[in-house]
Amino acid sequence: MSLRDMSLVVLTTADPREKTALSRKFAQDWRTARLEGREIELGTAQPPDMPARPAQPELLPPRDVPQRKPGTPEGRIAMLHAIAHIELNAVDLHWDIIARFAQVEFPIGFYDDWVQAADDESKHFNLMADCLEARGSHYGALPAHAGMWKSAIETAHDIMGRLAVVPMVLEARGLDVTPGMIALFKQAKDQPAVDALDVIYAEEVAHVAYGSRWFHFLCGRENLDPTPTFHALVRRYFYGQLKPPFNEEKRAEAGIAPDFYWPLVEQQKP
Numbered sequence: 001m002s003l004r005d006m007s008l009v010v011l012t013t014a015d016p017r018e019k020t021a022l023s024r025k026f027a028q029d030w031r032t033a034r035l036e037g038r039e040i041e042l043g044t045a046q047p048p049d050m051p052a053r054p055a056q057p058e059l060l061p062p063r064d065v066p067q068r069k070p071g072t073p074e075g076r077i078a079m080l081h082a083i084a085h086i087e088l089n090a091v092d093l094h095w096d097i098i099a100r101f102a103q104v105e106f107p108i109g110f111y112d113d114w115v116q117a118a119d120d121e122s123k124h125f126n127l128m129a130d131c132l133e134a135r136g137s138h139y140g141a142l143p144a145h146a147g148m149w150k151s152a153i154e155t156a157h158d159i160m161g162r163l164a165v166v167p168m169v170l171e172a173r174g175l176d177v178t179p180g181m182i183a184l185f186k187q188a189k190d191q192p193a194v195d196a197l198d199v200i201y202a203e204e205v206a207h208v209a210y211g212s213r214w215f216h217f218l219c220g221r222e223n224l225d226p227t228p229t230f231h232a233l234v235r236r237y238f239y240g241q242l243k244p245p246f247n248e249e250k251r252a253e254a255g256i257a258p259d260f261y262w263p264l265v266e267q268q269k270p
Ligand SMILES: [Fe+2]
Pocket: 087, 090, 120, 121, 124, 200, 204
């Protein structure tokens, strides 16, 4: 099986636990082959426009997803559910970037990085799904955000746009908001959720760094100035606004400099 065949299997598997189990197994196969110096062919693939997803959760426009108070147990379950949904989407996004841009040549490290990221997201989904099940709920019990795959569709023909929007805007945003969520579960004395979110928080920094690394690699190869290139791509493909406060420390750790994101904030720096 080529790496892109593996991507297709993950992307076309609807059941989330099955999807993440396959994703983790393929990542392990890839790592083992790389360690042993065996070659797994990259192959070619026609990834689906939309990845296969389970019948539940119901997907609603963001404004119709009910808001729940995070101070209540139900509110915290809703938060875990929302994170599980983001993680599942991230599994597909990372396999999609591997499958979709076969015409763009990359050093093998590009595939190492996104396979690792896909493996991490699969673990993250399982952590969140476990937390939900331990609280008498499950992934699929609540409606979820329908717009998650939008940035993948928008950037389906633009690898630099994909890197700018997915890891460098969306996943970087995760770094901004996760400490607040961890604090919330700490306050509720929910240690298992805190532990799970700590794992996610620690591992997400690398995904943003992968984005930054390969974005800068492409800029270097195309002789483009990274900062204005990034701004133009985000303005073109990302409809939301970048919202401070930013996690400057973790963003820096991931190789995202302040002049990448501050100029994209509508209101100027306070
Ligand atoms: Fe994640």
